[in-house]
Amino acid sequence: MGVTQSSSSIGCCGLRGEVEPLAGSARLRPATTSELAVRNRTAFADGLARLGLGAADRNEALRVRDEVAGEVRLLDDHYAAIARASYRISSPPEAIAIAQQRRSAFQRLSDWFADRQFEVHATTTLEVRVPLFVVAAPDVDGCRTTLAPAGRRPCALSAEVVVYGAGGGAGAIGHVTTTSGVSVAHGERTVVFVPVTVTVADVTVYDAGRQIGRGIQVGAGAAPRAITPGALRYRPGARPAATGALTDTYFLRTEAPGSVQTYERVEQHPHVETRDLRLGLAAFGVDATIGATVSLTAPVVLDLDLAGGHDYELHEPEQGYGLAWRTR
Numbered sequence: 001m002g003v004t005q006s007s008s009s010i011g012c013c014g015l016r017g018e019v020e021p022l023a024g025s026a027r028l029r030p031a032t033t034s035e036l037a038v039r040n041r042t043a044f045a046d047g048l049a050r051l052g053l054g055a056a057d058r059n060e061a062l063r064v065r066d067e068v069a070g071e072v073r074l075l076d077d078h079y080a081a082i083a084r085a086s087y088r089i090s091s092p093p094e095a096i097a098i099a100q101q102r103r104s105a106f107q108r109l110s111d112w113f114a115d116r117q118f119e120v121h122a123t124t125t126l127e128v129r130v131p132l133f134v135v136a137a138p139d140v141d142g143c144r145t146t147l148a149p150a151g152r153r154p155c156a157l158s159a160e161v162v163v164y165g166a167g168g169g170a171g172a173i174g175h176v177t178t179t180s181g182v183s184v185a186h187g188e189r190t191v192v193f194v195p196v197t198v199t200v201a202d203v204t205v206y207d208a209g210r211q212i213g214r215g216i217q218v219g220a221g222a223a224p225r226a227i228t229p230g231a232l233r234y235r236p237g238a239r240p241a242a243t244g245a246l247t248d249t250y251f252l253r254t255e256a257p258g259s260v261q262t263y264e265r266v267e268q269h270p271h272v273e274t275r276d277l278r279l280g281l282a283a284f285g286v287d288a289t290i291g292a293t294v295s296l297t298a299p300v301v302l303d304l305d306l307a308g309g310h311d312y313e314l315h316e317p318e319q320g321y322g323l324a325w326r327t328r
Contacts, residue, residue: 017191017234024178025226026161026194031171033113034106036164038069042276043291047166050288051205052215064112071105113168117206118217124200128279129193129232130292132159132176133300134322136241139187142260142307145323147182147192150301156181156192157229158298163196163279164291167203169219172196175297178229186307189241190233191322197221198290200283216283218290243324244316253328255308267300267321275320294320 037044044065048058079098137145149156157178165171176194184190198220205213252261273296278289302323306312313326 017232019230019232021228021230022156022178022180022182022192024157024176024180024229026174026176026229027226028161028163028172028174028196028220030221031162031173032106032110033165033168033170034068034109036162036171037065037109038072038106039162040164040291040293041065041069043164043166046289046291047164047168047218050215051167051203051217052213053205054212057207057212061112064109068105068109072102075102075105115207116212118168118201119204119206120217121202121204122284123202124283126198126200126281126283127195128163128198128281128290129191129195129230130161130163130279130294131191131193131277131320131322132161132229132294133157133192133296134189134241134317134320134324135182135184135192135302136189136323136325137184137186137304138306138310138312138325138327140307140310140327141186142258142305143186144303144305145184146303148301148303149179149181150299155179155298157300158296160295160297161194161196162274162293163198163220165198165217165219166288166290167215167217169199169201169217172220176229180231182231184233188233190231192229192231194229195227198281200281202284216286216288218281218288220290241317241324243326244318246313246315248314250304250306250312250314252306252308253311257307257309259308260305261308263304263306265302265304267296267302269296269321277319296321 045062048061075098082094135145135147137143147156155177159176161174161176163172178192182190182192198218201217203217204211274293277292277294279292280289311328315324317324
């Protein structure tokens with residue numbers, strides 16, 4: 001991929017409010033465009049559109065991606081079948097052969113980008129905040145929600161995070177843990193997040209000297225050291241959280257006003273379940289998004305203090321994991 005670079009700058013974007021660091025860590029490893037394209041077709045297609053490619057070029061790249069994804073899936077199924085049939089892991093020669101075939105498949109998609117030239121006019125480095133869990137309490141005096149560490153090795157939150165690049169930019173995969181508790185009073189909302197650095201490039205794309213696109217390319221940087229997760233407390237008066245699916249209702253309308261009922265709630269999701277996120281960023285006069293996924297890898301324990309005199313609907317947030325309330 002040919003590159004000509006002319007300038008760079010530093011900036012930040014994403015969730016906004018008062019931020020405090022949390023005890024814990026996050027480590028990210030680099031992930032290639034091909035690896036992540038096979039994981040998430042939608043994010044890959046969005047990234048092609050960010051480059052300003054026409055329909056014919058996007059469709060060609062998606063065709064290659066789909067062929068590679070199908071081949072990788074068959075290889076993974078073959079590897080799993082060997083293990084099931086023999087009650088053992090694949091022998092070194094078998095494993096090496098399958099790994100080589102996987103690398104060869106991924107390389108075909110990498111070659112699609114390598115065969116095109118990317119002229120970089122400018123770059124900017126931004127910090128995006130990947131939301132892991134929203135902690136919120138109903139806006140009624142006496143209500144409070146606490147995210148508390150739990151388990152034999154106390155952990156408040158444990159999650160796998162994938163951040164997708166866009167338009168041929170690399171991504172990152174990692175694991176985040178926090179051991180700090182988070183507590184919010186009535187009407188407050190705090191998001192536990194992990195910060196990720198991305199580089200946005202203003203690029204023109206050429207194929208054999210012919211311009212085929214002009215847009216942005218985004219790459220997520222792997223962290224050379226552990227990153228500190230954070231808690232972002234929304235400022236008073238911030239736009240209320242949009243509510244997703246209803247998950248539970250607490251009927252306390254007949255309880256005496258001023259009384260408080262305490263509940264323990266355990267949010268437990270299968271590790272195979274992931275939540276798709278769209279992370280907003282702005283660069284070179286363009287508002288854009290990149291994709292990310294979050295998967296909880298351990299139960300989340302919450303203490304809910306709910307005041308009498310109201311019924312409370314508990315919803316999922318608009319995207320990701322966490323709590324969003326409606327009071328009746």
